[in-house]
Amino acid sequence: MSFDISLWLLQDGVTNGSIYALLALALLLVFAVTRTIFVPQGEFISYAALSLALLQAGRLPGVVYVLLGGGLAAAALELAQALRARRWRHLPRRLALYLLLPGAIAALAWWAAPRKPDLAEQVLLVLALVTPLGPILYRIAYQPLAGASILVLFIVSMAAHYVLSGLGLVFFGGEGLRSRPFADAHFRLGVLDVSAQSLWVVAASLAIMLVLWLFFSRSLYGKALRATAVNRIGARLVGVRPELAGSLSFAIAAFIGALSGVLISPVTTIYYDTGFLIALKGFVGAILGGMGSYPLAVLGSLGVGMLESFSSFWSSAFKETIVFTAIIPVLLWRSLTTRQVEDEEE
Amino acid sequence: MIPGRAALAAFIAFLLAAPWLLTSFQVTLLDYIGLATLVSLGLVLLTGVAGVMSFGQQVFTGLAAYCTAVLTTRYGMSPWLTLPLGLALVAATALFLGAITLRLSGHYLPLATIAWGIGIYFVFGNLDLLGRHTGVPDIPALSVLGWKLDTGRRIYWLIWALALLALLAARNLLDSRAGRAIRALRFRSVMAESFGVDTASLKTVVFLYAALLAGLSGWLYAHFLRFVSPGAFNVNAGIDYLFMAVVGGAGQVWGAVIGASVLTLLREWLKELLPALIGYTANYDTVVFGALMLLLLQRARNGLAPAVARRLIAAPRGCAREPAAALARRGQPRAGERLLELRSAGKRFGGLVAVRELSFSVASGEILGLIGPNGAGKSTVFNLVTGVLRADDGEILFRGDAIGRLAASEIARRGICRTFQQVNLVGSMSVLENAALGAHLRGRHGTLGAMLRADRAEEAQLLQEAARQIERVGLAAHASDPASSLPLGQQRLLEIARALCADPVLLLLDEPAAGLRYAEKQALAQLLRGLRAEGISILLVEHDMEFVMGLVDRTVVMDFGEKLAEGLPREIQSDPAVLEAYLGGLE
Numbered sequence: 044m045s046f047d048i049s050l051w052l053l054q055d056g057v058t059n060g061s062i063y064a065l066l067a068l069a070l071l072l073v074f075a076v077t078r079t080i081f082v083p084q085g086e087f088i089s090y091a092a093l094s095l096a097l098l099q100a101g102r103l104p105g106v107v108y109v110l111l112g113g114g115l116a117a118a119a120l121e122l123a124q125a126l127r128a129r130r131w132r133h134l135p136r137r138l139a140l141y142l143l144l145p146g147a148i149a150a151l152a153w154w155a156a157p158r159k160p161d162l163a164e165q166v167l168l169v170l171a172l173v174t175p176l177g178p179i180l181y182r183i184a185y186q187p188l189a190g191a192s193i194l195v196l197f198i199v200s201m202a203a204h205y206v207l208s209g210l211g212l213v214f215f216g217g218e219g220l221r222s223r224p225f226a227d228a229h230f231r232l233g234v235l236d237v238s239a240q241s242l243w244v245v246a247a248s249l250a251i252m253l254v255l256w257l258f259f260s261r262s263l264y265g266k267a268l269r270a271t272a273v274n275r276i277g278a279r280l281v282g283v284r285p286e287l288a289g290s291l292s293f294a295i296a297a298f299i300g301a302l303s304g305v306l307i308s309p310v311t312t313i314y315y316d317t318g319f320l321i322a323l324k325g326f327v328g329a330i331l332g333g334m335g336s337y338p339l340a341v342l343g344s345l346g347v348g349m350l351e352s353f354s355s356f357w358s359s360a361f362k363e364t365i366v367f368t369a370i371i372p373v374l375l376w377r378s379l380t381t382r383q384v385e386d387e388e389e
Numbered sequence: 390m391i392p393g394r395a396a397l398a399a400f401i402a403f404l405l406a407a408p409w410l411l412t413s414f415q416v417t418l419l420d421y422i423g424l425a426t427l428v429s430l431g432l433v434l435l436t437g438v439a440g441v442m443s444f445g446q447q448v449f450t451g452l453a454a455y456c457t458a459v460l461t462t463r464y465g466m467s468p469w470l471t472l473p474l475g476l477a478l479v480a481a482t483a484l485f486l487g488a489i490t491l492r493l494s495g496h497y498l499p500l501a502t503i504a505w506g507i508g509i510y511f512v513f514g515n516l517d518l519l520g521r522h523t524g525v526p527d528i529p530a531l532s533v534l535g536w537k538l539d540t541g542r543r544i545y546w547l548i549w550a551l552a553l554l555a556l557l558a559a560r561n562l563l564d565s566r567a568g569r570a571i572r573a574l575r576f577r578s579v580m581a582e583s584f585g586v587d588t589a590s591l592k593t594v595v596f597l598y599a600a601l602l603a604g605l606s607g608w609l610y611a612h613f614l615r616f617v618s619p620g621a622f623n624v625n626a627g628i629d630y631l632f633m634a635v636v637g638g639a640g641q642v643w644g645a646v647i648g649a650s651v652l653t654l655l656r657e658w659l660k661e662l663l664p665a666l667i668g669y670t671a672n673y674d675t676v677v678f679g680a681l682m683l684l685l686l687q688r689a690r691n692g693l694a695p696a697v698a699r700r701l702i703a704a705p706r707g708c709a710r711e712p713a714a715a716l717a718r719r720g721q722p723r724a725g726e727r728l729l730e731l732r733s734a735g736k737r738f739g740g741l742v743a744v745r746e747l748s749f750s751v752a753s754g755e756i757l758g759l760i761g762p763n764g765a766g767k768s769t770v771f772n773l774v775t776g777v778l779r780a781d782d783g784e785i786l787f788r789g790d791a792i793g794r795l796a797a798s799e800i801a802r803r804g805i806c807r808t809f810q811q812v813n814l815v816g817s818m819s820v821l822e823n824a825a826l827g828a829h830l831r832g833r834h835g836t837l838g839a840m841l842r843a844d845r846a847e848e849a850q851l852l853q854e855a856a857r858q859i860e861r862v863g864l865a866a867h868a869s870d871p872a873s874s875l876p877l878g879q880q881r882l883l884e885i886a887r888a889l890c891a892d893p894v895l896l897l898l899d900e901p902a903a904g905l906r907y908a909e910k911q912a913l914a915q916l917l918r919g920l921r922a923e924g925i926s927i928l929l930v931e932h933d934m935e936f937v938m939g940l941v942d943r944t945v946v947m948d949f950g951e952k953l954a955e956g957l958p959r960e961i962q963s964d965p966a967v968l969e970a971y972l973g974g975l976e
Contacts, residue, residue, distance in 0.1 A: 327504065367507045374497065
């Protein structure tokens with residue numbers, strides 16, 4: 044392998060690795076706050092990437108139907124709950140959240156799609172279409188089972204993954220799409236040929252990490268989420284509603300998923316089920332980082348990106364196998380250092 | 390729990406009659422159900438009973454299927470030779486994967502199973518030897534005694550004979566010494582360790598059994614379809630298998646059949662119905678499956694099997710049978726021997742010092758009371774002595790041997806048995822079975838013996854011992870009730886019965902009288918005196934001072950992790966330091 048090629052692979056690895064790092068952060072956040080292994084994150088990536096490509100083609104992305112249908116279902120659940128408890132105080136706001144907001148976004152998309160908006164508007168529209176799916180999904184699938192064990196929540200995630208990936212196939216079809224790059228420019232840095240797209244990805248990832256850091260260290264909602272992650276009951280006692288924390292963490296995760304989809308969609312062709320693999324690579328990154336530390340998860344994800352790009356050079360057919368079996372040494376090490384017998388909560 | 394004999398007979402009669410009554414297509418569906426039953430049965434045991442979740446059973450199915458496909462088509466080997474080879478390959482893989490993941494906490498294993506499921510899928514799809522994405526065609530049919538099993542109707546008999554055998558073996562397993570231990574794995578592994586169960590290797594055994602069942606299914610699949618390709622072993626196949634176990638009711642052996650039937654038939658039905666309903670073919674079936682799973686998890690988390698079982702006559706499991714020879718007992722040490730000794734033991738949790746420089750000893754044949762205000766560190770002392778926690782400083786000796794570094798199960802083997810402050814029973818098991826779990830170390834038959842019912846004589850002895858101890862603590866009338874149905878006080882008595890089943894030398898009782906009424910407390914005190922007369926020594930943590938002072942020979946008082954006082958009950962009651970600790974001083 045020549046020096047040029049390894050630099051090029053390195054750049055590729057860092058680009059993909061920073062997307063996995065974003066995903067790993069979102070997955071860790073959701074796990075800490077709700078104890079959910081958030082597998083359906085992958086569908087948000089696919090939804091966003093495919094929606095962007097469709098918007099560029101001047102077509103209305105099918106995700107609007109998922110958004111409207113999901114909002115309707117969540118609103119129905121809220122209504123049923125209010126009827127059962129005869130408490131109406133929160134109902135108007137929640138109905139607005141699940142009905143009006145998705146309705147407004149869908150209407151905007153329907154109006155804008157044929158007018159071929161410029162790139163920034165397309166991206167904002169995609170983020171607006173996909174992000175509300177997070178809280179909607181939380182309301183429908185997870186909130187009724189919030190007290191369940193990690194393993195039950197895991198099955199919920201797989202069920203949600205089935206529903207969302209099935210809907211993805213229905214609304215986006217089986218073909219893959221690729222959107223136009225944000226920028227075609229290339230820069231030469233010494234021997235390295237840097238594509239502007241890579242810079243975009245890395246810069247956006249860094250910016251999001253900074254925003255997340257500010258959010259969690261400075262804002263009240265960020266602190267509430269951290270409190271919930273540390274001690275659910277304690278946070279509840281000081282007035283942090285677990286539903287709010289869950290809903291908020293899912294919104295952040297969906298936003299990050301959507302952004303990752305937007306960033307990756309010019310880099311590679313995305314099918315309705317590609318996101319699943321991409322999100323799982325975020326998990327691999329988080330596991331490599333020990334499933335607990337945010338900085339280590341970022342490092343682990345960059346490692347995944349490198350491993351992927353170098354293995355695609357040496358043995359492209361077994362790229363995925365190599366990436367997904369990379370967790371074996373980590374698991375082995377952890378299993379040799381963990382000796383505790385633990386009980387699952389009932 | 391188990392469908393009665395009538396239901397089982399009806400099920401077998403249906404299976405016998407089916408090939409004559411149904412169309413070829415319907416028989417083929419039954420073949421698929423049988424194949425899926427094998428895999429989901431493994432998951433019922435692994436996930437439902439033992440609490441180990443796997444989304445990767447298709448890995449084992451695929452390994453066995455490809456193994457036989459390649460060896461029979463390329464090397465002309467007999468399928469009957471590839472069966473043991475395939476299962477050996479599956480076993481080796483399962484042992485390796487189990488070794489690296491089974492010790493880790495709950496969420497790692499399912500994630501890891503998804504990861505290696507994806508890994509192996511791409512191996513299947515990219516190896517030339519395995520025919521890449523087109524797969525391996527022309528796999529020979531099986532033949533038994535010259536009879537070729539080359540149609541769905543013919544292989545039906547083999548598939549369902551094996552599925553039934555596996556179901557019966559699993560049922561036998563759950564109703565045995567090893568089965569009780571397996572049923573404690575999910576929520577009660579700390580307790581199981583305290584009674585000598587090696588939970589790590591037991592989990593490995595269950596994981597191995599589930600993998601072998603999946604491998605068997607894969608081998609059958611290859612010779613039934615006569616063609617294998619990677620598509621059958623993708624991640625969704627693994628998710629489907631787990632969904633089957635959940636739909637059927639993880640934890641119920643017959644749930645495997647129910648789950649496999651429901652999902653297989655539903656998918657077939659959706660394939661016909663949805664295009665007719667919507668007008669075009671799309672893979673709506675995953676959407677419907679996912680939505681149904683969500684509904685099921687929210688409405689009936691225990692699956693469909695309990696609802697079915699309720700309609701059938703349930704045979705009470707684990708009833709005492711004909712009289713059996715009593716279990717051998719160990720000799721008690723002579724009275725007055727120094728039994729347990731703590732030398733400057735210490736335990737910290739981060740910055741909190743739970744136990745500091747604690748020294749005391751228990752002599753054989755005495756009841757020692759360990760008292761102190763809440764948070765004094767009494768339960769931590771229990772956890773240190775029984776090996777649940779490891780001391781940071783000092784030494785713990787039992788009959789002269791250092792036990793501070795031993796595993797909980799090894800300490801149990803030496804005769805230290807305990808009850809838990811937070812009652813630690815397997816709620817779904819009967820009172821009798823819970824007690825019998827205590828006698829785990831007094832039996833020796835393992836999982837294989839249990840599946841083949843070679844353990845019945847020993848099982849009768851164990852259950853008889855359990856019945857004897859239950860009677861002793863006054864719970865005989867509740868022997869076949871689920872443990873979770875008892876009030877808290879009686880659950881504590883059951884904990885004592887379970888500890889007694891282990892034939893202890895030293896009994897550690899953590900607040901045994903909490904939740905008992907006055908008369909029950911007197912009966913308990915009577916029981917403990919009886920045990921002392923038999924030579925059993927007791928270390929007792931209790932808050933009811935009247936109960937403690939009337940019973941114990943000596944008392945150790947703890948406060949803030951340290952020993953405050955030690956002596957006869959009478960001396961302790963007038964010790965100023967003790968009064969200060971308990972009453973905040975007399976000013």
